[in-house]
Amino acid sequence: MATRELVELEYALEGDKALYEQITYNDLSNWIVSCIESNSLDIEQDIKQILSRFFSSPWAFEKSVIDTDMPMELKENARKWLDAEKYNVDHIKEILNDPDKYEDSYSTRLVVILNALFDEFYDNKVVLFTNYEETFDVYKKALSTVFPCDEVSFFGSNLSTEEIELNAYRFQTQDECRIMLCDYTGGEGRNFQCADYIIHIDLPWDASMIEQRIGRLDRLERDMSRPVVYSVVVHAKDTFEEALFTFFKDGLKIFNQSLSGMEIIMKDINDEIISAIKDDFKYGLFDKIPHIVDLANTMKEVIRKEQNFDAAGFIYRPMYAELRRLIEYYSQNENELFASTMSNWASLAGFHGSVKKNGEIMYSANSFSPKSAINSQLIPPKWNDYLNTEQNKVLTRVQAAYEKSTAKRSQERAIRGTFSRKLAIENDYLHFFAPGDEIFECIVDNAINSCKGCASAFATLCRFDWTGLIFTWSIAPDSAYMLDAGVSLYAMSPYRNYLLSDQVIVPITINNPDELDDESIIREYTSIINKGFAPKMKIVHLGKRSREAKFLKDEFEGRNIDWFIENYGGEDWDELLTSSRKEAYTKAVEVFKRRSNIRGAREEMERSLSARMANKEYYGMDDEGIDKLQENQKVVLDAMKRPKIHLESVAFIMMIGAEDE
Incomplete structure (x- = not known):
C-alpha cells in the first residue's frame, strides 16, 4: 500500500475578504446554538446537513436555506454570499490570471481550489470529491471554463451512464486528462489509482466516507513508482469545519494512515462528534480530540497484538520460508x-x-x-x-x-x-x-x-567459448501413486511448496576449451534467455530451413539446418543425446533432493497431527478422522519422496567468445 500525506489549503473569513460568507457563518453559528439550547433542531438529522452544505458551497447551502425556517437576516446574507460567489465563477479566468487585482476572491473555497489546480498541481492527476450535486454542477462549470476539455472529466449522478464510463475511461487511459470531478457516486467501487492527489472540496462527517474516498487512490497493486497518495483538505480557519478537520487529522490521523481494522469504533467516533456539538458547538470538538486519540490508540494496540499473535503462529513454521521465497521469486x-x-x-x-x-x-x-x-x-x-x-x-x-x-x-x-x-x-x-x-x-x-519450444539449437556470441546441451527439468509429486492409494490430490496442497519449485538447469558439455564449471555456464545461459530472442540479437537459429548465418557466414553457405546435420547428425548424435539425457537426469535428481525440504514437510505433518490429537485429548473432542489423516499424510510423504521429474526442454548451444560481449 502507498503512504499517505496531508496537504492543507486554508482560507480566512476575516475583514473585507469573503465578507458575506463570514457574516453568514456568524449568523448561522448563533442560530444553531439557539436551536441546540431550545432543542428545536435535531443535530444528526438537521444541523449536520446544514453545516455540511454550508462548508461545501453557497449553492449547496441554498437548499438548506429554502428547506429550513431560518431567520430572515441569515437568509438575506446567504443570498449575498451566493451572489458574490457567482461573480467569482463568471470571472474565474480573470481572477486566476490576475491575483493582485482580485486579491479578495482568493479567500473563497472555489478560487483556492481552482488556483491550486491551475498552479500547484498543474502537472498531476487529481480527483476532486464533493457530496453535493449543487456543488458538483458549479465546479463542473468553473473547471470547464478554466481548463481545456481534454484535461477535465466528470463523474456525477446527473450524467448518463455512457458519459460516466467515457469520462472514467479518459481519466484512466489518457495522460492529458488530469482532473476528475466526482460527486457522492464516485466514492465507491471505482479505481482512480492513476491519480496522486485527492481534493476534498467538502469534508464528510463520517470517517468511513473519507477512508472510502482515499481508497479510490490508495489501493493494492498501486504502482510503487508513485508511492504517495496526497489528501488535499480545504477548510475555513476559525470555524466548525476547522475543528472537524483537526478532529480527524489529530484524533484519527486518517489523512496519514489507513483506518483498516478500526471500523469497530466508527460509530463511537460519530457519536463523539454529535456529543461535542451538543455540549459546545464552537469548541466541543477540540475538547474531544484527546479522548479520540486515546480511543484510537487503544484500538490500534489491540489490532497490533492480534496481528502479531497471528503472525507468530505462522512465521516460524518451516513452510513460511518456502512460501516467502516463492512469492519473492514470482x-x-x-x-x-x-x-x-x-x-x-x-x-x-x-x-x-x-x-x-x-x-x-x-x-x-x-x-x-x-x-x-x-x-x-x-x-x-x-x-x-x-x-x-x-x-x-x-x-x-x-x-x-x-x-x-x-x-x-x-x-x-x-x-x-x-x-x-x-x-x-x-x-x-x-x-x-x-x-x-x-x-x-x-x-x-x-x-x-504443443511440442514447440521444447527443443532448439542456436549459436550466440558470448564472453567465452562453450558448446553443449542444456537440459531444463521440473519436479512434481507422484500424483498417480496418490490416486491409486485413494488420496485426493488436494491433500498435497499444504506441503507442495516443500518440494523444489524452481526449474533445474543442467549443462552437458560437448566442447569446453575455457574449462568452465557448470555454474558459469548456467549463469551465461540464463543471461541469454532473459535477454530474449529479438531479431536484432546476435543469435543464429541453427534449425532454420533457410540461410541466415550472421556471424557464422564464414562457416557455411547453405541452409542452417543442413550445416547442423552435417556436423552433428547421424548415429553419434543419437548416442550423444541418449547418454547426455541420462547424465542430466542423474544430476537433476541430486539437485532436487538437495534443495527440497522433505524433512520440513514431515515436521509440518507431525505438527498438524499433534494439534488434532491435543484437541481430542485435552478438550475431549471426538475426532474420528485422526487415523485417516495419518494414513493420508504417509501417502503424501511417499509421493514427495518419489517425485516425477519431467524434462521441460533441451537446447543445443554454441557459445562463441567475442571481445565486445
Missing part, C-alpha cells in the same frame, strides 16, 4: 515476463495481436492467421460469441465511444486488453486476459499441448 518482473511470454507464444501459434509498449494488446478477427494456426494446432475462440459477452460489450462500447469523440477510426470486432495483472488493476477499461478467459485458455492449451 514477484520479480511478474507482469512483464508473463505478459511477454503469453503474447509471444500467441504470435508463434498464429494469433497476432497489436502490442503497445505499456503491455496493452489488441486482438481482432484479423489477428488470426489460419496457416500458422494449422501448423501449431491452435484452436481460437469463436470470435463473435467472445465479443458478445456482457463484459466485452461494455468495454468495446466505451472504447468505441471514446474513439468516436476524438474522431479516431476504431477497428471493428476488436478487443483491447492485457495479460498484465498490474495494468488490468490500474485500468478498468482493459480486458484482463486471465484464467477463464477464452483467449487466455486457447493460448495456454496450445502451449501445454
Whole structure:
C-alpha cells in the first residue's frame, strides 16, 4: 500500500475578504446554538446537513436555506454570499490570471481550489470529491471554463451512464486528462489509482466516507513508482469545519494512515462528534480530540497484538520460508515476463495481436492467421460469441465511444486488453486476459499441448567459448501413486511448496576449451534467455530451413539446418543425446533432493497431527478422522519422496567468445 500525506489549503473569513460568507457563518453559528439550547433542531438529522452544505458551497447551502425556517437576516446574507460567489465563477479566468487585482476572491473555497489546480498541481492527476450535486454542477462549470476539455472529466449522478464510463475511461487511459470531478457516486467501487492527489472540496462527517474516498487512490497493486497518495483538505480557519478537520487529522490521523481494522469504533467516533456539538458547538470538538486519540490508540494496540499473535503462529513454521521465497521469486518482473511470454507464444501459434509498449494488446478477427494456426494446432475462440459477452460489450462500447469523440477510426470486432495483472488493476477499461478467459485458455492449451519450444539449437556470441546441451527439468509429486492409494490430490496442497519449485538447469558439455564449471555456464545461459530472442540479437537459429548465418557466414553457405546435420547428425548424435539425457537426469535428481525440504514437510505433518490429537485429548473432542489423516499424510510423504521429474526442454548451444560481449 502507498503512504499517505496531508496537504492543507486554508482560507480566512476575516475583514473585507469573503465578507458575506463570514457574516453568514456568524449568523448561522448563533442560530444553531439557539436551536441546540431550545432543542428545536435535531443535530444528526438537521444541523449536520446544514453545516455540511454550508462548508461545501453557497449553492449547496441554498437548499438548506429554502428547506429550513431560518431567520430572515441569515437568509438575506446567504443570498449575498451566493451572489458574490457567482461573480467569482463568471470571472474565474480573470481572477486566476490576475491575483493582485482580485486579491479578495482568493479567500473563497472555489478560487483556492481552482488556483491550486491551475498552479500547484498543474502537472498531476487529481480527483476532486464533493457530496453535493449543487456543488458538483458549479465546479463542473468553473473547471470547464478554466481548463481545456481534454484535461477535465466528470463523474456525477446527473450524467448518463455512457458519459460516466467515457469520462472514467479518459481519466484512466489518457495522460492529458488530469482532473476528475466526482460527486457522492464516485466514492465507491471505482479505481482512480492513476491519480496522486485527492481534493476534498467538502469534508464528510463520517470517517468511513473519507477512508472510502482515499481508497479510490490508495489501493493494492498501486504502482510503487508513485508511492504517495496526497489528501488535499480545504477548510475555513476559525470555524466548525476547522475543528472537524483537526478532529480527524489529530484524533484519527486518517489523512496519514489507513483506518483498516478500526471500523469497530466508527460509530463511537460519530457519536463523539454529535456529543461535542451538543455540549459546545464552537469548541466541543477540540475538547474531544484527546479522548479520540486515546480511543484510537487503544484500538490500534489491540489490532497490533492480534496481528502479531497471528503472525507468530505462522512465521516460524518451516513452510513460511518456502512460501516467502516463492512469492519473492514470482514477484520479480511478474507482469512483464508473463505478459511477454503469453503474447509471444500467441504470435508463434498464429494469433497476432497489436502490442503497445505499456503491455496493452489488441486482438481482432484479423489477428488470426489460419496457416500458422494449422501448423501449431491452435484452436481460437469463436470470435463473435467472445465479443458478445456482457463484459466485452461494455468495454468495446466505451472504447468505441471514446474513439468516436476524438474522431479516431476504431477497428471493428476488436478487443483491447492485457495479460498484465498490474495494468488490468490500474485500468478498468482493459480486458484482463486471465484464467477463464477464452483467449487466455486457447493460448495456454496450445502451449501445454504443443511440442514447440521444447527443443532448439542456436549459436550466440558470448564472453567465452562453450558448446553443449542444456537440459531444463521440473519436479512434481507422484500424483498417480496418490490416486491409486485413494488420496485426493488436494491433500498435497499444504506441503507442495516443500518440494523444489524452481526449474533445474543442467549443462552437458560437448566442447569446453575455457574449462568452465557448470555454474558459469548456467549463469551465461540464463543471461541469454532473459535477454530474449529479438531479431536484432546476435543469435543464429541453427534449425532454420533457410540461410541466415550472421556471424557464422564464414562457416557455411547453405541452409542452417543442413550445416547442423552435417556436423552433428547421424548415429553419434543419437548416442550423444541418449547418454547426455541420462547424465542430466542423474544430476537433476541430486539437485532436487538437495534443495527440497522433505524433512520440513514431515515436521509440518507431525505438527498438524499433534494439534488434532491435543484437541481430542485435552478438550475431549471426538475426532474420528485422526487415523485417516495419518494414513493420508504417509501417502503424501511417499509421493514427495518419489517425485516425477519431467524434462521441460533441451537446447543445443554454441557459445562463441567475442571481445565486445
